[in-house]
Amino acid sequence: MATAFDGYDLGGTKLANRIAMAPMTRSRAHGPGLSPTSLMATYYAQRAGAGLIITEGVQPSVAGQGYTDTPGLHSDEQIAAWREVTDAVHAEGGVIFAQLMHAGRISHPDTLPGDLVPVGPSAVRPAGQIFTPGGLRDFETPKELTEDEIAATIADFATAARNAISAGFDGVEIHGANGYLVQQFLSANANRRTDGWGGSIEDRVRFGVQVATAVADAIGADRVGFRISPANTYNDIAEEDVEELYTALVAGLAPLNLVYLHLMETSDRELTRRLRDRWPTAFLLNPLTHPEPTGPESLALIEDGTADVITFGALFLANPDLPARLAAGGPFNTPDLAKAFGGDHQGYTDYPTL
Structure with missing residues (x-):
């Protein structure tokens, strides 16, 4: 029987354990041109005891940015800065994937340079607001992507993936969850197209x-990994045909033999198990534990075969040595979520280790 503390072969990449750090936006890309900084290198290196680190969302193009101070992987400057991060993680024996995230309509003109505006599969304004350099703003109606723009956006993802490898990453995760562009195409309330894309x-x-x-x-x-969040309503997403939709998506992805599928669970454990059964390679799970963060009890999901790897979010913010703490049964630092986004080292690199 496998345990969380056993090593794992992820498509030829050796993981020291089956405990992964989930992707989490931290909005601290204060380097030139939205590049990562030395502080970010320290942050990720501190957490290199994870079997796998998946970075915060990284925009594959200028137009893909959603929030302020999020990093990109579309310029030489950014590639060189990310190399400092990956070198730091590898020096500590870690494995790190870059999450490629195009925010789509979850953006605002105040955040984007020049005359760029948010884009989406359809011109449907999401409900809600977003923090911008000018303060809290209502979302605006996105520009519907043309056929040529869809092709260019797909190409941007491929270019960003090549850039990630040039920057020293061990792989990439495509963000298909949480209401961003890929899930916007999946969801009929955001995608009202009548052509071959909707x-x-x-x-x-x-x-x-x-x-x-x-x-x-x-x-x-x-x-290449791929993240999904079936039935997730975050960012004004509504999916009424969840099982049929995600069964079809998994059926479309499975023949590609991607290295993993990463499921962020929002409701139905039985759907999780059915999708796991249909997936041919590694299955990563960020289990539903709301309102509490994922904790040590979720490691049993590896032992019973529900998942190959368990991903932890908030607990990894506050516990850079989380695998060691899980092995020891705690204690666990409490994350200071007031300092989760933006700022300096406080609530970022100043959490104590055992």
């Missing part, structure tokens, strides 16, 4: 599958 479930999953195909072709499927 309408039927088959057409709504097409964008995600095409992004994954392009990225796998660019860097190899053994270095």
